[in-house]
Amino acid sequence: MILIVIVVAALLCVIIPTRLGFFKFGKIILGSIFKKPATLMYPVVPREWEERTRGSVAIDGPNCIGCGLCAGACPTDAIEVDKAEGKWKIQRMLCVQCSACVDSCPKKCLTMENMYTLPNVVKVVDEYDIPAKGAKKAAAGVAPAEADGDLTCADTCVFCGLCAKACPADAITVDRKEKSWKVDTEACIKCGACIDKCPKKSLSFGGAAPAAEAAAPAKKSVASLDEEKCVYCAACANECGAEAITVEGTEWKLDEEKCIGCEACVGVCPAEAISMKEA
Amino acid sequence: MGKRTIVPFGPQHPVLPEPLHLDLVLEDETVVDVIPSIGYIHRGLEKLCETKDYNQMVYVIERICGICSFGHGWGASAAIEGAMGVEIPERAEYLRTILHELSRVHSHLLWLGLMADAFGFESLFNHCWRVRETVLDLFEKNTGGRVIFSICKPGGMRKDISNENLKEMVEVLNGLKAEIKEITDVFINDASVKNRMTGVGVLTKEEAVELCAVGPTVRGSGVAQDLRLAGDHGVYHELGFEPVVEEAGDCMARTIVRIRELLQSIELIEKAVAKIPDGPVDCKVPKTVDGEFATRLEQPRGEAFYYAKGAGSKFLKRMRVRTPTNINIPALVKMLGGSDLADVPILALTIDPCISCTER
Amino acid sequence: MSKAYVTKSPWVVHYDGSSCNGCDIEVLACLMPMYDVERFGIINCGNPKHADVFLVTGTVNEQNKDVVKQIYEQMPEPKVVVAIGICACSGGIFKDCYNVLGGVDQVIPVDAYVPGCAARPEAIIDAVVTGLGILQAKRDAMVEAIDAPAAIEAPAAPAAASAPSAVKYPPIFTMAEIKVNAELYKK
Numbered sequence: 052m053i054l055i056v057i058v059v060a061a062l063l064c065v066i067i068p069t070r071l072g073f074f075k076f077g078k079i080i081l082g083s084i085f086k087k088p089a090t091l092m093y094p095v096v097p098r099e100w101e102e103r104t105r106g107s108v109a110i111d112g113p114n115c116i117g118c119g120l121c122a123g124a125c126p127t128d129a130i131e132v133d134k135a136e137g138k139w140k141i142q143r144m145l146c147v148q149c150s151a152c153v154d155s156c157p158k159k160c161l162t163m164e165n166m167y168t169l170p171n172v173v174k175v176v177d178e179y180d181i182p183a184k185g186a187k188k189a190a191a192g193v194a195p196a197e198a199d200g201d202l203t204c205a206d207t208c209v210f211c212g213l214c215a216k217a218c219p220a221d222a223i224t225v226d227r228k229e230k231s232w233k234v235d236t237e238a239c240i241k242c243g244a245c246i247d248k249c250p251k252k253s254l255s256f257g258g259a260a261p262a263a264e265a266a267a268p269a270k271k272s273v274a275s276l277d278e279e280k281c282v283y284c285a286a287c288a289n290e291c292g293a294e295a296i297t298v299e300g301t302e303w304k305l306d307e308e309k310c311i312g313c314e315a316c317v318g319v320c321p322a323e324a325i326s327m328k329e330a
Numbered sequence: 331m332g333k334r335t336i337v338p339f340g341p342q343h344p345v346l347p348e349p350l351h352l353d354l355v356l357e358d359e360t361v362v363d364v365i366p367s368i369g370y371i372h373r374g375l376e377k378l379c380e381t382k383d384y385n386q387m388v389y390v391i392e393r394i395c396g397i398c399s400f401g402h403g404w405g406a407s408a409a410i411e412g413a414m415g416v417e418i419p420e421r422a423e424y425l426r427t428i429l430h431e432l433s434r435v436h437s438h439l440l441w442l443g444l445m446a447d448a449f450g451f452e453s454l455f456n457h458c459w460r461v462r463e464t465v466l467d468l469f470e471k472n473t474g475g476r477v478i479f480s481i482c483k484p485g486g487m488r489k490d491i492s493n494e495n496l497k498e499m500v501e502v503l504n505g506l507k508a509e510i511k512e513i514t515d516v517f518i519n520d521a522s523v524k525n526r527m528t529g530v531g532v533l534t535k536e537e538a539v540e541l542c543a544v545g546p547t548v549r550g551s552g553v554a555q556d557l558r559l560a561g562d563h564g565v566y567h568e569l570g571f572e573p574v575v576e577e578a579g580d581c582m583a584r585t586i587v588r589i590r591e592l593l594q595s596i597e598l599i600e601k602a603v604a605k606i607p608d609g610p611v612d613c614k615v616p617k618t619v620d621g622e623f624a625t626r627l628e629q630p631r632g633e634a635f636y637y638a639k640g641a642g643s644k645f646l647k648r649m650r651v652r653t654p655t656n657i658n659i660p661a662l663v664k665m666l667g668g669s670d671l672a673d674v675p676i677l678a679l680t681i682d683p684c685i686s687c688t689e690r
Numbered sequence: 691m692s693k694a695y696v697t698k699s700p701w702v703v704h705y706d707g708s709s710c711n712g713c714d715i716e717v718l719a720c721l722m723p724m725y726d727v728e729r730f731g732i733i734n735c736g737n738p739k740h741a742d743v744f745l746v747t748g749t750v751n752e753q754n755k756d757v758v759k760q761i762y763e764q765m766p767e768p769k770v771v772v773a774i775g776i777c778a779c780s781g782g783i784f785k786d787c788y789n790v791l792g793g794v795d796q797v798i799p800v801d802a803y804v805p806g807c808a809a810r811p812e813a814i815i816d817a818v819v820t821g822l823g824i825l826q827a828k829r830d831a832m833v834e835a836i837d838a839p840a841a842i843e844a845p846a847a848p849a850a851a852s853a854p855s856a857v858k859y860p861p862i863f864t865m866a867e868i869k870v871n872a873e874l875y876k877k
Contacts, residue, residue, distance in 0.1 A: 075520040079457060079512055089460050089723040094819070098812050101467075103474035103489070107805075126386035127776070127783045144779035144793075147807035149389045149480040154488070163474070170772075170804040170817035172824070174780060221617075284609050341757055343736070348706050348714065349754065369753045371708040373787040381786055393783055396712025396808055440715065459722040466719075477712040477808045686710050 100165035105148040107168045110139055110179050114160035117181045118240035120219050121152035121161060137182070143168045143175040157219055157242035201236045202245070205253040208232055211292035211313035214245035214254060227293065227311075250313040272327040273310040274317065276303050280324035287316035287325060334362070339674060341370045348685040350678065356671060364666045366659055372689040379646040384410050384619050384638075387649055388483060391636075394651060395687045396477045397440060398629045400426075400433045403482035405627045405651070408563055409638035410484040412623030416615050420565075422486035424606040427564040428496065429472075429479070431595040431602070435503070436465045437630035438592045439510075441682045442517065445585065448675040449526040454516055461509050468499050486612030496603045503596045514589040527581040531665040531677045534579055543661040544654050545632020546591065547681050550584035552577040557628035569601045581680045588682075618643050629654055631682045653687035699731030700822055703741035705761055707794060708784075709748025712808030713775035717745055720818075725811045732818060738764040743821050744771045745814075746778050746800075749790045755797045762798045768828035770821040772802045774814060779803045 091098070100106070108130075117139070119132040129145035130152055132138075146168075153161045168175065202223075204214075210232060212225040222238035223245060225231070246254045274287075274296070285298040295309035296316060317325045335356045341349030349370035355363035375394065379387050391406035392399050404426050411418060443458030466476045472491045473479040481488050517523055533543065538551035548555050556573035558566040574590040576583035619640030627634050632654030641647035658681040665677050706714050720727045721734050735741055738761045750758055762771065773794045776782035781792040794800055801824045804817040 075516045076451075076454065079516070080453070083457075089463075090726045090729070091724050093725055093812055093815055101471045101474070103472070104470055105474040105480070124385070126382055126389045127785070142780070144776055144803050144805050145782060145785075146805065147389065147393075147478075147776060147783050148475070149807075150474075151385070151389065151480075167810050167813050168805040170802050170813055170820055172802055172820070174803055175805075282608070286610060289614055341754065348711065349757070370751075370757070371706070371748070372751060372753065372789050373708055373749065373784045374789040375784060375787055377788060378784075378786060390783055393710045393712070393807070396710045396715060399710070399712070456723050459719065460724060463719070463722070463724045475808075476810065477715060478710075684711065686708070689708075 104165040105150055106164050106166045107143070107148065108141060108146060108150070108152060109162050109164045110141075111160040111162070112139070112179045113182055114158045115139055115179075115181045116158055116240070116242060118157065118220075118242050120155045120157060120240070120242075124151040124155035126151060132181075134181070137180055139179045139181050141177050143171075143177060155219065157240075157244040202234045202239055202241070202254060202256055204232045204234075205255070207251045207253045209251055209311045209313050211250065211311050211315060213248050213250065213290075213292045213313065213315055216292065217244045217248035219244060250315045250318065272312045272329055273307050274305055274312075274314075274325050275328040276305070277324045277326065278303070280322045282322050282324075284321060286319045286321060290315050290319040333357075337671070339678070348683070350683060350685050352666075352674075352678070354666070354671065354674060359671050361666050361669050361671060361674065364663045366663060368685070368689050370689070371686050375690055376649050376651065379649040381645075383644040384484060384640075384646055385644075387646060389480060391649070391651065392478060392480065392482070394653070394690055395684050397437050397684060398433060398631065398634075398687070399478050400429050400482065401627055401629045401634065402651070403479065404430060404563070405625065405634055405636035406638070406649070407482045407484045408625045408627070409623050409636040409649075410619060410646070411615070412625055413619050413621045413638045413640050414484070414616050415621065416485060416613065418486045419610050419613055420607050421490075421609045422611045423565050424602055425487050425491055425611060426482065427566065427569075428491075428499075428599050428602050428606075429481070430564065431598045432465065432468065432499070434595045434630045435592055435599075436462060436469070437682075438588045438595075439465065441588060441630075441679070442514070442585070442592075445676070445679050446517075448679045449523070451523065454513070457513055461506060461513065464502060464506055468502060471495065472499070483612070485615035486610075488612070490611045493606070493608075496606065500600050500603050503599060507593065507596060510592060514592070517585055517589060524582065526673075526676060527585060530581045530673055531669060531680055532578075532580045533661055533665055537664060538579070538661065541660045541664060542657055543632075543681075544657050545629070545682075546574075546584055546587045547632065547658050547661055549574055550576050550587045551579040557626055557633050560626070562626050565602065565605075566598075568605065569598055571598060581676060584680050619646060622648075631655055631684055631687070632658065634687075651690060653684070653690070655681065655684045655688040658683075659688070699733070700742040700818075700825060701733045701735045701740050702743040702745050702818070703735060703738045703761065703765070704745045704747070705758060707746055707748030707750050707754055707758060707778060708790070709775060709777050710808075713747035713777070713806075716808050716811050717747065717774060717814060720811045720814050725815060727815060727818065730819070730822075738762075739766065741765055742769060742825060743818060744769060745774055745818075746771065746794045747774045747809075749777045749781050749784055749792065750794055750797050751789045751791060755791060758794065758797050768825055768832055770801045770825045770828070771798055772804060772817050772821050773800045774804045774817065775809045776805055776807050779805060782807060 117132055117134040122130040122132045127145045127147055129142045131140040150163045153163050210225055210227045210230055215223040215225045220238050220240045222235045224233045281303060283298055283301050288296040288298045293309045293311045295306045297304045314327060337354045337356055339352040339354055341351045351367045353365040354361050375390055378390050382390055388403055388406045392403040394402045439458050439462040443455045446454035446458060470476050472495055473481040533551050535552045538548045538553055552575060554573045554575045571594060574587050574594060576587050620642045622639035624637040634654055635652040637650040638646055639648040662681050669677055704717050719725060744762060744765060773779050777784060778794045781790055784790045785792060802817050802820050804813050806813050
């Protein structure tokens with residue numbers, strides 16, 4: 052009984068001034084009494100991460116080729132790649148979790164984990180081993196002779212230049228007019244990004260004879276568009292190494308003279324609207 | 331007439347999380363003169379463009395300020411894109427606009443909380459920041475970071491935000507509206523808040539224009555100046571809105587400007603999400619920057635200016651940022667003259683000072 | 691000597707060296723209802739002479755190194771310094787700037803480093819609780835020094851200097867585990 056009287060009195064004390072426009076905060080306070088607490092109770096209840104939460108960089112060691120592109124992309128120089136000793140080092144107390152290294156990795160062996168690095172009493176430096184070359188190939192089941200050696204290009208090359216565009220180290224130069232393909236073996240980091248990109252699958256490490264002087268094969272096919280499917284996003288125009296495609300508004304144009312039939316546009320089209328036809 | 335005394339305010343002061351130092355010249359309890367001194371946060375990051383390439387420079391510029399971090403990333407990217415002569419896809423412009431408005435919501439809620447703390451209303455402070463956490467969760471879900479997003483890059487956005495996530499963002503913000511209105515109602519109508527803010531720190535329209543004030547500070551003095559309408563950046567011209575203007579020029583007017591902008595930003599996000607086109611979010615950019623470009627951006631605190639000059643390599647020759655708080659300090663000094671010592675914390679906060687922006 | 695429980699209600703003082711605000715607002719967010727470190731008895735105070743734990747964010751530069759030193763010297767023993775965010779740990783993204791001296795450890799001894807840009811509130815809570823373990827160990831060392839002055843040479847050397855290698859703390863701390871941390875610190 053007494054309790055009820057106290058509660059009613061307290062409510063009146065809050066409500067009367069509130070109605071007078073004098074104590075506006077009363078409503079929120081009263082509301083908060085009946086809501087459950089906003090506190091997340093962190094150490095007792097662990098935090099649930101979002102899919103994109105950037106916590107700390109992790110490395111999938113066996114795939115690393117020690118190219119050092121991550122160290123170059125890092126804005127704080129937190130990453131150090133020692134190819135000679137086969138070590139990949141990260142200074143945890145320097146990393147800003149921008150994930151620039153993750154984006155730069157040609158082998159996709161770096162990932163951004165959700166969990167942050169724990170506080171510590173020393174400046175933590177984490178070290179990972181980069182596998183030696185022979186061991187990695189044995190593990191991958193590739194014959195050493197085939198996979199070793201410099202990057203070469205077979206005579207199926209159409210000189211589209213996509214490999215040069217994809218190269219993170221700018222080691223490849225392609226001149227379509229001169230029909231020349233060159234690789235700077237000093238600059239090449241052997242990441243294999245160009246091999247993945249090549250629409251004609253002409254590239255390999257230590258493979259068939261170089262195609263530097265080889266003539267372009269006779270043109271067999273050119274791109275063709277299915278206008279029903281096209282969303283005019285211009286992804287094909289951006290990708291085209293020969294600059295044969297132009298997209299303006301809802302107009303898609305192909306310069307058949309320029310088209311080298313590399314099929315790169317077919318690969319990037321999000322709507323699967325491009326196919327190859329006889330020239 | 332009392333004796334003149336100089337009272338130091340800051341750099342370590344309970345009301346400001348940041349080190350701003352003011353020498354207050356007092357006559358009894360009245361401030362007669364103010365000598366601001368800065369430099370406690372100066373890092374000199376504009377010079378870093380000599381050792382960091384243009385992609386890394388965006389990460390550096392983003393870290394000028396943890397509150398308007400997205401705007402800084404956008405400004406730097408836009409200046410570099412301009413110098414390259416690159417036009418980014420429309421969807422990226424929309425996403426940038428949406429995230430920028432979201433950071434305005436976050437920034438204004440943060441400021442409202444700090445303001446409540448400055449006049450001793452701690453529970454209101456807590457409530458403002460409780461609401462703000464919901465906005466931070468939205469940021470974490472969509473960009474991966476709570477305060478530093480690292481999602482803007484020269485050439486567009488590093489990640490797309492799916493349409494479902496954008497719709498969910500609008501739903502969450504609409505759900506917040508009721509709570510925001512409830513809290514801001516306290517700022518506008520509560521008698522004790524009115525007592526502290528009405529008629530305090532009046533900056534007339536003429537003074538505001540003469541001292542080149544920007545952002546909510548100038549809009550609170552009756553000048554309709556909003557860079558979002560200038561059409562330099564984003565898709566604001568397609569969304570259509572009127573700048574928020576209040577005439578009184580006192581602390582209350584500036585608070586009301588920010589409260590109305592808070593709700594306006596939520597509306598703008600809603601409109602942008604309804605109109606956003608599908609398509610790619612980034613485009614190819616050249617590997618080197620040549621040429622120069624300057625651009626302006628309406629940050630939560632006012633006009634910010636970005637300038638980039640390429641050197642024909644991947645490094646920039648010069649990167650320059652001018653930030654809103656820097657420009658508002660003369661207005662602050664003007665407001666402080668003649669005020670009571672007890673009002674100094676409120677007045678120092680009323681321009682929404684961001685010292686790390688000011689000093690870089 | 692009777693047992694005082696400094697770790698039951700540590701007071702913190704916060705100073706922004708030259709950070710970008712990111713870590714500062716996360717420190718403030720820790721004091722807000724969502725993270726609410728007052729659950730652990732932690733109170734943010736403006737006066738360094740009231741404080742047990744010093745939270746520093748941002749790098750140190752020529753202008754503010756004296757301010758940081760002053761605040762540190764005003765704090766009573768035992769005290770713990772927690773560097774929050776990578777800028778305070780090692781200079782971070784600004785370490786090459788001409789006006790940046792480096793991390794806070796260039797000026798004052800640091801007991802715990804919190805990585806992150808910006809440091810997450812969860813990491814800050816972890817770090818403060820880690821700091822409490824160190825605080826308790828320092829206090830115990832002081833008590834022992836008073837009880838048996840000959841046995842102890844110097845009370846509480848900075849942890850960073852004496853710890854031989856990385857100490858891995860469990861991800862979630864409870865008050866019981868603080869004692870474990872204190873043991874680790876002593877080693």
